[in-house]
Amino acid sequence: MSRIGQSHIVAIGGGSFRQTERYGFIEPTALLRYALDLTGQDRPKLGLLATATGDDADWLLKMYGAFARWDVEVSHLTVFPMPNVEDPREWILEQDAIYVSGGSVANLAALWRLHGLDEAFAEAWRAGIVLSGQSAGALCWHIGGNTDSFGPALRPWAEGLGLLPYSCGVHYNSDPQRRALLHESVASGELPEGYAADEGVALHYVGTEFIQAVTIDPEGYAYRIERDGPGVKELRIEPRLLTSTL
Secondary structure, eight states: OOOOSSOEEEEESSOSEEEOTTTOOEEEOHHHHHHHHTTTOSSOEEEEEOGGGTSOHHHHHHHHHHGGGSSOEEEEEOOSSSOSSSOHHHHHHHOSEEEEOOSOHHHHHHHHHHTTHHHHHHHHHHTTOEEEEETHHHHTTSSEEEEOTTSSSOEEEOOSOOSSOSEEEOSTTTOHHHHHHHHHHHHHTSSOSEEEEOTTEEEEEETTEEEEEEESSTTOOEEEEEEETTEEEEEEEOOEEOOOOO
């Protein structure tokens, strides 16, 4: 298997999929085409994980349908009630790209560590497998961020895999709790400095370096959050507009 010789993470603030009005099915957006193109494969192997939703079978079924129109080989990994593959590490390392759903990032991280998936994903990342995901599936690769894993009121959470040494903000322009709490958490040192993404925006890292943001929303932005004295400063990042999933 040949891969581009770099480690990529595509952390999506929201907007990985859309409902088509005419046909009524879910389809991936250009954000996922962007992530898959990073594999360098004509027909990439895409591994799906819905750990954050308790391995929701309906979500997984919808994903198989969503990608049926794309030239991609889809499979999935579950841990409920036990792993669905004999060797989860081997399954992870066979993929060209990984996509992780939203849901409870705290539960996701606990279960991944219990099953040794945290170490397997770190190995996959170093091997050049593209890691991606939305919401919980974006936060998990960072030190942490804000989460509703513990209830409707968001809380700071710093138990991520830490492949990226930053905090991460998701759904940044659609949930009024998120911006203020991320600023507060970074200012206090509870979370490190980091990046945030509006709906329809993804953060692209190569290794641990933020390279660029991409968007399917002309009005969506990414942000750099830095400490500034007792507070923070938020620097708006202009993303590159993606226009096609082909």
